[in-house]
Amino acid sequence: MTTLPLSDYNIYIGTDIWETFNELIASEEPAQIAVLVDENTKEFCLPIFKEKTNFDYKVIEILSGELHKTLDTCQQIWSEMMDFKMNRNGLLINLGGGVIGDMGGFCASTFKRGMRFVQMPTTLLSQVDASIGGKLGIDFMDVKNSIGVFNNPQAVFVNTVLLDTLPARELRSGYAEMIKHSLIANATDWKELLGISDLAHIKWDKLLVSSLKVKQQIVEEDPFEHGIRKALNFGHTIGHAIESHFLHTDKRLLHGEAIAAGMICESYLSYLKSGLSKADLEEITTYLLKIYGKCSISDSVYPELLATMRQDKKNISTEINVTLLNAIGVCQVNQSGTPEEIIKCLDYYNSL
Amino acid sequence: MTTLPLSDYNIYIGTDIWETFNELIASEEPAQIAVLVDENTKEFCLPIFKEKTNFDYKVIEILSGELHKTLDTCQQIWSEMMDFKMNRNGLLINLGGGVIGDMGGFCASTFKRGMRFVQMPTTLLSQVDASIGGKLGIDFMDVKNSIGVFNNPQAVFVNTVLLDTLPARELRSGYAEMIKHSLIANATDWKELLGISDLAHIKWDKLLVSSLKVKQQIVEEDPFEHGIRKALNFGHTIGHAIESHFLHTDKRLLHGEAIAAGMICESYLSYLKSGLSKADLEEITTYLLKIYGKCSISDSVYPELLATMRQDKKNISTEINVTLLNAIGVCQVNQSGTPEEIIKCLDYYNSL
Numbered sequence: 077m078t079t080l081p082l083s084d085y086n087i088y089i090g091t092d093i094w095e096t097f098n099e100l101i102a103s104e105e106p107a108q109i110a111v112l113v114d115e116n117t118k119e120f121c122l123p124i125f126k127e128k129t130n131f132d133y134k135v136i137e138i139l140s141g142e143l144h145k146t147l148d149t150c151q152q153i154w155s156e157m158m159d160f161k162m163n164r165n166g167l168l169i170n171l172g173g174g175v176i177g178d179m180g181g182f183c184a185s186t187f188k189r190g191m192r193f194v195q196m197p198t199t200l201l202s203q204v205d206a207s208i209g210g211k212l213g214i215d216f217m218d219v220k221n222s223i224g225v226f227n228n229p230q231a232v233f234v235n236t237v238l239l240d241t242l243p244a245r246e247l248r249s250g251y252a253e254m255i256k257h258s259l260i261a262n263a264t265d266w267k268e269l270l271g272i273s274d275l276a277h278i279k280w281d282k283l284l285v286s287s288l289k290v291k292q293q294i295v296e297e298d299p300f301e302h303g304i305r306k307a308l309n310f311g312h313t314i315g316h317a318i319e320s321h322f323l324h325t326d327k328r329l330l331h332g333e334a335i336a337a338g339m340i341c342e343s344y345l346s347y348l349k350s351g352l353s354k355a356d357l358e359e360i361t362t363y364l365l366k367i368y369g370k371c372s373i374s375d376s377v378y379p380e381l382l383a384t385m386r387q388d389k390k391n392i393s394t395e396i397n398v399t400l401l402n403a404i405g406v407c408q409v410n411q412s413g414t415p416e417e418i419i420k421c422l423d424y425y426n427s428l
Numbered sequence: 429m430t431t432l433p434l435s436d437y438n439i440y441i442g443t444d445i446w447e448t449f450n451e452l453i454a455s456e457e458p459a460q461i462a463v464l465v466d467e468n469t470k471e472f473c474l475p476i477f478k479e480k481t482n483f484d485y486k487v488i489e490i491l492s493g494e495l496h497k498t499l500d501t502c503q504q505i506w507s508e509m510m511d512f513k514m515n516r517n518g519l520l521i522n523l524g525g526g527v528i529g530d531m532g533g534f535c536a537s538t539f540k541r542g543m544r545f546v547q548m549p550t551t552l553l554s555q556v557d558a559s560i561g562g563k564l565g566i567d568f569m570d571v572k573n574s575i576g577v578f579n580n581p582q583a584v585f586v587n588t589v590l591l592d593t594l595p596a597r598e599l600r601s602g603y604a605e606m607i608k609h610s611l612i613a614n615a616t617d618w619k620e621l622l623g624i625s626d627l628a629h630i631k632w633d634k635l636l637v638s639s640l641k642v643k644q645q646i647v648e649e650d651p652f653e654h655g656i657r658k659a660l661n662f663g664h665t666i667g668h669a670i671e672s673h674f675l676h677t678d679k680r681l682l683h684g685e686a687i688a689a690g691m692i693c694e695s696y697l698s699y700l701k702s703g704l705s706k707a708d709l710e711e712i713t714t715y716l717l718k719i720y721g722k723c724s725i726s727d728s729v730y731p732e733l734l735a736t737m738r739q740d741k742k743n744i745s746t747e748i749n750v751t752l753l754n755a756i757g758v759c760q761v762n763q764s765g766t767p768e769e770i771i772k773c774l775d776y777y778n779s780l
Contacts, residue, residue: 147499151568158569161738186538189565189576190652213541216503217510224541225577300542386513 078285083296087207089234089285094128097196097233101131104192104230106167109133110160112153112180114140117172120241121198125171133169134160138176142323142331145175145215147223153183157191164188167230173199173246174206174331178221181212185227195232200239200250201332204257204284207232208291209308210299218323219387220316226300236280245330247275248367252311252332254283256339257290259360260307263405265290270363306409310399311339313413314421317384321377329371336368340428341421342398348417350400350408360404365428373422381422382415430637435648439559441586441637446480449548449585453483456544456582458519461485462512464505464532466492469524472593473550477523485521486512490528494675494683497527497567499575505535509543516540519582525551525598526558526683530573533564537579547584552591552602553684556609556636559584560643561660562651570675571739572668578652588632599627600719601684604663606635608691609642611712612659615757617642622715658761662751663691665765666773669736673729681723688720692780693773694750700769702752702760712756717780725774733774734767 077090088096101109111133113122118137136156138149157166170180170193177195184193197203213224239247258265265286272278291308298305315338322329329337343360346352373381385396395412402408413421429442440448453461463485465474470489488508490501509518522532522545529547536545549555565576591599610617617638624630643660650657667690674681681689695712698704725733737748747764754760765773 147503151499154568154575158571158574158739163740186565186575186577188574189563189578211541213538216506219510222510222540223506223538225538226541387510388515 078281080285080288080292082208082292084228085231087232087234087288089236089288090281091235091237093233093235097128098130100231101129101167101169101194104167106192107165108160108162109167109169110136110157110162111169111171112136112138112176112183113171114138114176116140117176117198121171121196121238124238125196138179140172140175142175142215142220145179147214147216149179150183150214153180154187157183157187162187162191164191166191168193169196170194171196171198172202173197174202177202177206178212178224179214181227181229182214182224185212185225190227193229195229197232197234198238199242200247200280201253201330202250203234203236203239204250204287205253205291207234208288209295209305218320219384220320222387234284236284239280244276245333249330249332251275251367252335252339254287255364256308256311256335257287259339259343259401259404260310260399260407261290261294261405262286263403266404270359273366275367304409306397306399307407308399309397309409310401310407311335311342313385313388313396313398314338314341314381314418316388317381318371318373320384321373321380322371327371333368333371336364337371337373337425340364341418341425343401344421344424345398345413345417346401348420349413350402350411352401352403356401356404361428370425370428373426375422375426378419378422382418385418430633432637432640432644434560434644436580437583439584439586439640441588441640442633443587443589445585445587449480450482452583453481453519453521453546456519458544459517460512460514461519461521462488462509462514463521463523464488464490464528464535465523466490466528468492469528469550473523473548473590476590477548490531492524492527494527494567497531499566499568501531502535502566505532506539509535509539514539514543516543518543520545521548522546523548523550524554525549526554529554529558530564530576531566533579533581534566534576537564537577542579545581547581549584549586550590551594552599552632553605553682554602555586555588555591556602556639557605557643559586560640561647561657570672571736572672574739586636588636591632596628597682597685601682603627603719604684604687604691606639607716608660608663608687609639611691611695611753611756612662612751612759613642613646613757614638615755618756622711625718627719656761658749658751659759660751661749661761662753662759663687663694665737665740665748665750666690666693666733666770668740669733670723670725672736673725673732674723679723685720685723688716689723689725689777692716693770693777695753696773696776697750697765697769698753700772701765702754702763704753704755708753708756713780722777722780725778727774727778730771730774734770737770
């Protein structure tokens with residue numbers, strides 16, 4: 077087990093986290109404990125959790141998936157916490173992927189004006205992305221994470237053993253955030269990732285720790301995203317819009333799949349505007365296409381994508397805020413793209 | 429104008445606050461501004477606001493009253509902020525009583541994970557109670573303020589001119605919190621308030637500043653209500669339950685009216701358990717009855733009241749947490765009442 081100490085809490089990474097986990101829960105002395113799961117983590121993770129833990133808890137089960145990351149589901153969670161007579165001395169354990177962590181964390185942070193919570197992310201995406209940063213929330217009016225708060229858990233337990241049971245597509249989705257961390261801040265990691273083509277047989281622990289350190293450094297410098305933290309948004313301005321669009325079609329994309337497409341588009345914008353070399357652009361494009369393939373984005377949906385981008389929290393006025401690369405491993409926040417430039421990026425992606 | 433500086437923001441109290449208000453809003457440089465009102469503050473306060481301010485804003489209007497302090501109304505507010513294309517560089521001005529301040533502050537604090545807000549409380553209750561403490565939230569499943577966050581505004585503007593237009597019952601409701609502040613921490617203020625029988629002809633500024641200082645001292649010592657802040661809960665354990673009960677009847681009580689009844693009950697509990705003298709109990713009871721009269725609480729609703737009290741955020745386990753008086757001006761937090769003792773208090777109130 078590796079312990080990554082952050083300023084407010086620790087992340088524990090490895091396969092042997094349970095003893096520390098049980099000790100931490102005991103030391104919190106919660107008046108009540110609930111565990112939030114969805115139908116998947118109930119089936120695959122809760123039995124392990126049950127076997128390895130030594131305390132009593134209630135289980136709250138919600139429906140899986142981004143489509144259920146809504147106020148309606150929050151109401152279900154809050155209701156069940158009320159029914160369990162939980163108070164603000166209670167504790168919620170979020171056993172699941174990003175949706176469970178973001179929404180469970182939001183529900184805990186707003187229940188009785190703030191209850192403690194512990195994250196146990198079960199997907200690669202949530203392990204690498206949601207473990208640091210305190211971003212909690214839900215989607216509202218089809219805008220991702222538009223309602224939420226910043227708040228930190230008591231601890232995060234990254235149990236890498238769970239990755240072996242994860243579907244290949246889920247693994248690939250999380251991997252996109254690791255690629256992003258390398259592109260914005262660690263060219264050495266990028267070279268290492270470039271050598272990976274089969275995600276099924278990877279020793280994740282070391283790669284995860286290295287990737288989490290990139291995020292840690294950025295987030296601790298700028299917890300509330302006033303500046304450098306927007307670096308983590310690389311690939312997400314266009315990627316989020318693509319993800320939102322496909323959410324309502326029968327070709328839904330996982331988060332990382334959309335972000336991979338977004339990173340290709342925003343690398344092209346970096347090539348156009350911020351000095352990314354043609355060779356680097358091509359290296360990025362080729363690797364991302366190899367891992368993720370291509371989705372088809374009809375130009376008839378461009379206006380919808382642009383409208384979504386204009387809703388982004390990071391926009392300061394009416395311009396679309398983006399993070400661009402100057403080179404692999406070096407990025408620049410608070411750049412902007414005009415609708416025409418964004419369309420050029422989408423055209424580039426479609427031309428591949 | 430008196431400026432009361434708190435650790436994170438200022439409260440400006442007086443009739444001549446507008447110049448400071450306009451300057452503060454300009455200095456915040458908000459990307460967008462919205463003003464939250466209900467049908468009452470739209471009619472009585474917004475015209476003054478419009479005349480005195482020198483910036484542009486959108487108006488969001490909600491239905492007045494505790495019955496609308498719900499997630500449904502939050503969804504309306506968030507939707508309109510989305511429609512106005514507000515982002516987290518925007519600013520919300522809450523022009524109204526406690527419901528507007530609590531709910532508007534909650535909506536701002538959770539919109540795009542946190543937007544700034546300014547409070548302009550328009551009732552005596554919200555001026556004296558909601559100006560300090562950062563408690564924001566809504567009612568959920570009939571439990572008051574069960575969903576919310578702690579967060580501070582950029583500033584609070586207490587415009588005492590608005591009190592002249594307030595209905596007598598509203599004035600009396602807010603006055604209960606001033607009485608509470610004196611009972612828990614300032615025996616001199618209590619003696620002064622005892623001399624007041626007609627609320628219509630009071631110079632509020634000085635009394636307000638003195639009362640706000642009691643709350644300031646307590647809240648700054650314990651912002652998250654781990655200890656001494658629970659002093660402010662005096663009268664509220666039983667009072668909240670009474671308020672919740674009457675919310676669904678045709679004899680609805682205003683907050684302060686319910687808290688007045690709660691303070692009588694909890695003074696009786698203080699007499700039983702924490703050394704409040706019989707003379708002090710009688711002085712409190714007599715004065716509160718003189719100002720508020722009596723509501724009738726049938727003993728058939730006792731079980732419902734006790735069930736509500738058990739839901740209180742301040743309870744640590746299954747006991748009912750209360751704040752009691754040792755004497756007028758001296759209180760003790762984290763005391764507890766058994767159901768039997770609470771029933772004795774309600775019986776005492778009913779016997780008056």
